[in-house]
Amino acid sequence: MSRIMAIDYGSKRVGIAVTDPLQMIANGLTTVHSKDIIEYLQTYMQAENVECIVIGEPKRMNNEPSQSAELINGFVKNLKKKFPEVLIERMDERFTSKMAFQTMIDGGLKKKDRQNKELVDQISATIILQSYMELRKITKENNKI
Numbered sequence: 001m002s003r004i005m006a007i008d009y010g011s012k013r014v015g016i017a018v019t020d021p022l023q024m025i026a027n028g029l030t031t032v033h034s035k036d037i038i039e040y041l042q043t044y045m046q047a048e049n050v051e052c053i054v055i056g057e058p059k060r061m062n063n064e065p066s067q068s069a070e071l072i073n074g075f076v077k078n079l080k081k082k083f084p085e086v087l088i089e090r091m092d093e094r095f096t097s098k099m100a101f102q103t104m105i106d107g108g109l110k111k112k113d114r115q116n117k118e119l120v121d122q123i124s125a126t127i128i129l130q131s132y133m134e135l136r137k138i139t140k141e142n143n144k145i
Contacts, residue, residue: 002049006129008056008093008121009072010034015121017129018050026129031118037075038082045083053079053086054132056093056124091132093124 001021008015014037016029032040044050055076058069080088 002051004052004054004129004132005029005050006054006056006091006125006132007037008125008128009037009075010121011071013118013121015118015123015125016040017122017125018048019129019133021049023133026126026133028122028126031121038078041079041083045086050086052089053083054089054091054128055079056128057090058093089132091128091135093128 001023003021004019004023006017006026012034014032014034016032017026018029019026030040055072058072076088076090079086
């Protein structure tokens with residue numbers, strides 16, 4: 001099988017998470033500077049088979065797109081051009097940064113380590129990926145009924 005990748009895209013940094021080849025476990029992969037993301041993805045996808053990229057979709061509480069939505073939409077268009085064979089999905093990313101920070105606290109990370117924004121972005125991407133995998137599982141189960 002192939003992997004599913006999730007991206008938490010920001011203007012400075014991009015958190016990346018991937019599944020194992022059996023698509024059972026979501027793991028944080030890395031954080032890349034946003035200007036280097038396409039090059040990084042090209043290199044990664046030459047080594048690994050990725051069938052789907054899930055990109056966090058930032059929304060406000062009223063379900064309207066957030067300020068960063070335009071930036072991310074441009075990135076998604078570029079991604080579709082560069083990797084036309086890969087399915088691109090969107091996933092609501094509200095609260096992922098807060099959840100990532102809480103995960104760091106629950107994991108016992110020291111205050112200094114919790115200030116590592118790259119780690120927060122990577123955990124956020126992992127949360128986006130895990131949410132996508134859970135939604136996909138529920139959708140499959142509901143279609144069997």
